[in-house]
Every structure is written in C-alpha cells, then in structure tokens.
Amino acid sequence: MRVAAIYDIHANYSALEAVLAEIKKNDVDRVVVGGDLAWGPEPRQVMDCLMDYKEEFTFIRGNVDREVPYRYGKEKGLDDFTAELNHWCADQLTEEQLKFLKGLPEKVILNIDGLGEILFVHGSPRSDEEAIRIDTPENEILPMIEGVPQDIIVCGHTHIQFDRTVGGKRIINAGSVGLQSRANGACWALFGPNVELNVTTYDTKMATERILKSNAPFKEDFADHYLNPPYEGP
Numbered sequence: 001m002r003v004a005a006i007y008d009i010h011a012n013y014s015a016l017e018a019v020l021a022e023i024k025k026n027d028v029d030r031v032v033v034g035g036d037l038a039w040g041p042e043p044r045q046v047m048d049c050l051m052d053y054k055e056e057f058t059f060i061r062g063n064v065d066r067e068v069p070y071r072y073g074k075e076k077g078l079d080d081f082t083a084e085l086n087h088w089c090a091d092q093l094t095e096e097q098l099k100f101l102k103g104l105p106e107k108v109i110l111n112i113d114g115l116g117e118i119l120f121v122h123g124s125p126r127s128d129e130e131a132i133r134i135d136t137p138e139n140e141i142l143p144m145i146e147g148v149p150q151d152i153i154v155c156g157h158t159h160i161q162f163d164r165t166v167g168g169k170r171i172i173n174a175g176s177v178g179l180q181s182r183a184n185g186a187c188w189a190l191f192g193p194n195v196e197l198n199v200t201t202y203d204t205k206m207a208t209e210r211i212l213k214s215n216a217p218f219k220e221d222f223a224d225h226y227l228n229p230p231y232e233g234p
C-alpha cells in the first residue's frame with residue numbers, strides 16, 4: 001500500500017486542488033488527511049471538496065477541527081485573531097460539515113509496504129496541539145512518544161517538513177498543504193516503499209487574488225503568507 005499524507009490544509013483551496021491533482025498522477029492507494037482542514041480563508045470550498053472524498057480518504061483530527069465547530073473564543077484563552085476566525089469559519093460550514101469535523105478520530109495506524117506500521121497523528125501522539133518542531137530538543141520529544149509501539153510516527157501541526165530519528169523512532173512531519181513555512185508550495189508526503197517529502201508548486205498569485213476578493217477576515221495576512229512563506233512555523 002502507498003499512502004499520501006496531506007496535513008494542515010488550513011482552508012487553502014488552491015493548494016488542496018494542486019496537491020490532489022499531483023496525488024492522482026502517483027500510484028496512491030490511500031490518502032490520509034492529517035487535520036486542520038477548515039481554519040483559513042476558504043473553509044467552505046475546502047470542506048465541499050473534501051466531503052466528496054469522505055468515504056475514500058482517511059481523516060484524523062487537528063486542533064482547529066476541534067476548535068472551529070465549537071466556536072472556541074477568548075474564554076478558551078485564544079487571541080482575537082484565532083477566535084474571530086474560528087467563528088467565521090464555523091459560520092461558513094454546513095451542519096453536516098461541522099458534525100463531520102466533531103467526529104474525527106485523533107489517530108490512525110496503517111501498515112505500509114516496505115515501512116511497516118505507521119502511526120499518524122496531528123500534533124504529537126499524546127495531543128493534537130503539542131508541537132514537534134524541526135528543532136524541538138530530543139529530551140522534550142521523548143516523553144511525547146513514550147509508549148508508542150510503532151517505529152514510524154507521522155505528524156504535522158508545525159508547518160515545516162522534516163524527517164528525524166528520536167529515541168529510535170523515525171518522526172516525519174508532512175508539512176502543511178495550505179499554510180507552509182520554509183517552502184514555496186504545498187507540502188505533503190508519500191509513504192511506501194520509501195518516504196518522500198514533496199512540495200507541489202501552485203499559482204500563489206491567483207490564489208491570493210481570489211481570497212482578496214472574498215470576505216474572509218484577515219485575508220491580507222493569508223495573502224501575504226502565500227506570497228511570502230515565513231521561515232518560522234507557527
């Protein structure tokens with residue numbers, strides 16, 4: 001089995017479209033959508049698209065998939081930007097889409113040719129909002145992965161791709177499809193029989209023009225991010 005992992009789409013429809021087209025060109029048996037689907041400027045377009053694949057793809061939950069449908073705000077300690085966007089994104093989605101996000105599982109385990117069992121999570125094996133970064137010290141990662149029986153762990157959440165070995169476990173960050181740092185394109189990963197970290201370029205100028213014409217809050221910030229991906233992740 002060959003598996004494509006697409007993480008942190010963050011409601012960037014142009015990036016999702018480009019990655020799905022690229023995946024179709026590869027011989028992929030399964031797509032794992034690694035969470036953080038609808039927090040960003042085009043939540044409805046992204047969810048309408050993903051719902052076409054709800055039986056075919058395997059979905060896990062990211063932190064914003066938990067926050068958006070329950071409209072988390074300042075009472076949860078979130079900043080104004082995140083709180084406003086959570087509310088706006090929830091307002092764009094259908095009841096069915098909100099219900100879908102609420103029901104996502106936290107992790108999935110797949111057996112992949114040449115690699116064996118892989119654990120897919122969003123943040124870390126113990127939390128959807130715990131960050132494993134490209135430069136997180138090993139002693140901080142060790143307690144996060146304690147007790148995981150699989151030799152390979154795939155994560156996202158921190159929006160920068162990496163492939164590290166910590167405490168005998170290979171930890172791979174698939175990067176972000178829609179809100180990437182340190183890459184000029186939509187990031188994703190392919191598993192089986194090897195591990196490939198991919199970057200699919202797409203027309204960021206056109207993507208930016210479209211969201212700037214929309215009524216998405218903070219659209220200028222997202223546009224700037226697409227055109228000038230920052231070096232540091234969130």
Ligand SMILES: [Mn+2]
Pocket residue numbers: 008036062063064122128156157158
């Ligand atoms: Mn996240």
